[in-house]
Amino acid sequence: MKCPFCGFIEDKVIDSREREDGFQIRRRRECLRCNKRFTTYEEIEEKILMVVKSDGRREKFSKEKIFTGIQKACEKRPISTEQISEIVDKVKMEMNQKFENEISSKVIGQLVMENLKILDEVAYVRFASVYRQFKDITEFKKEVEQILGDKNE
Amino acid sequence: MKCPFCGFIEDKVIDSREREDGFQIRRRRECLRCNKRFTTYEEIEEKILMVVKSDGRREKFSKEKIFTGIQKACEKRPISTEQISEIVDKVKMEMNQKFENEISSKVIGQLVMENLKILDEVAYVRFASVYRQFKDITEFKKEVEQILGDKNE
DNA sequence: AATTATAATACAATATATTGTGTGTGTAAA
DNA sequence: TTTACACACACAATATATTGTATTATAATT
Numbered sequence: 001m002k003c004p005f006c007g008f009i010e011d012k013v014i015d016s017r018e019r020e021d022g023f024q025i026r027r028r029r030e031c032l033r034c035n036k037r038f039t040t041y042e043e044i045e046e047k048i049l050m051v052v053k054s055d056g057r058r059e060k061f062s063k064e065k066i067f068t069g070i071q072k073a074c075e076k077r078p079i080s081t082e083q084i085s086e087i088v089d090k091v092k093m094e095m096n097q098k099f100e101n102e103i104s105s106k107v108i109g110q111l112v113m114e115n116l117k118i119l120d121e122v123a124y125v126r127f128a129s130v131y132r133q134f135k136d137i138t139e140f141k142k143e144v145e146q147i148l149g150d151k152n153e
Numbered sequence: 154m155k156c157p158f159c160g161f162i163e164d165k166v167i168d169s170r171e172r173e174d175g176f177q178i179r180r181r182r183e184c185l186r187c188n189k190r191f192t193t194y195e196e197i198e199e200k201i202l203m204v205v206k207s208d209g210r211r212e213k214f215s216k217e218k219i220f221t222g223i224q225k226a227c228e229k230r231p232i233s234t235e236q237i238s239e240i241v242d243k244v245k246m247e248m249n250q251k252f253e254n255e256i257s258s259k260v261i262g263q264l265v266m267e268n269l270k271i272l273d274e275v276a277y278v279r280f281a282s283v284y285r286q287f288k289d290i291t292e293f294k295k296e297v298e299q300i301l302g303d304k305n306e
Numbered sequence: 307a308a309t310t311a312t313a314a315t316a317c318a319a320t321a322t323a324t325t326g327t328g329t330g331t332g333t334a335a336a
Numbered sequence: 337t338t339t340a341c342a343c344a345c346a347c348a349a350t351a352t353a354t355t356g357t358a359t360t361a362t363a364a365t366t
Binding site for chain 2: 001002004005006007009018021022023025027038039040041042043044045089090092093096097
């Protein structure tokens with residue numbers, strides 16, 4: 001790794017820590033010529049995932065959008081930011097497992113819903129109402145009865 | 154490094170290559186649970202350098218801007234893109250050595266000029282004429298005589 | 307279509323990074 | 337202002353990454 005101070009190509013790692021979330025490694029390096037220190041980060045290469053929206057337009061997949069979508073559904077619910085992040089990461093992982101370069105926004109919505117359902121039913125129903133575009137309250141009713149029904153089996 | 158497919162936290166590096174320019178290391182990793190492979194990149198953390206312009210406004214330092222500035226000065230000159238990149242990198246390195254978070258655009262100009270002077274005098278004079286805002290051709294004359302004078306010493 | 311560059315793959319010999327534990331510091335959040 | 341959190345620093349014991357060489361695949365460029 002080229003020293004940002006003197007440009008020398010050799011250095012040694014004097015410390016190396018993985019972030020708790022496991023998505024980054026930080027290394028502290030020292031240049032073998034000028035002895036100055038600098039920090040590097042190792043990250044997973046993100047393949048650019050395209051999301052196909054219902055009208056056919058495509059846009060870059062963004063963790064942030066999913067995050068805010070879930071966040072809205074979780075308003076005033078006992079769900080922490082970390083828990084939302086976990087869902088986002090899980091959804092992303094499932095996407096990596098199952099899909100190539102494109103994924104429809106519908107499928108993303110389903111993945112989010114599956115994960116949200118386990119965590120918080122209120123948030124789940126809220127999210128579903130937005131995602132599946134509930135037209136009137138009977139749809140809420142149906143969805144809730146569905147959930148309750150599943151539990152009694 | 155967390156597996157992007159299954160989320161497992163352990164993996165092994167099966168290949169590791171440094172880019173020729175020395176600013177990146179690419180690692181090929183394999184998950185110890187699902188055996189899927191993925192790629193990571195290690196890069197130097199970029200500290201955000203602010204450039205103070207002559208009117209006092211600040212903006213983020215950008216390699217691209219310097220690059221295009223030099224490129225203009227090198228029009229029709231026998232200077233390759235790589236050589237320009239090298240100057241940009243050298244300037245950046247000098248900045249890292251000497252400065253903290255802020256640097257005046259004037260000083261950047263000087264650094265560029267120093268490096269350009271060694272490489273190509275025509276480009277240097279062009280760059281200087283823009284950078285130091287030559288008012289008339291006598292300034293070109295002065296600059297050229299200065300260079301020629303330096304050589305005879 | 308031909309060319310170039312970059313990435314993925316494999317394998318073997320060698321060198322260097324990683325991880326735990328602990329201290330201190332600066333900065334952002336509560 | 338007190339509390340967290342992330343980063344810098346140090347050291348020691350252990351495990352794993354790095355680098356050369358080479359072939360093939362894929363994407364980008366002309």
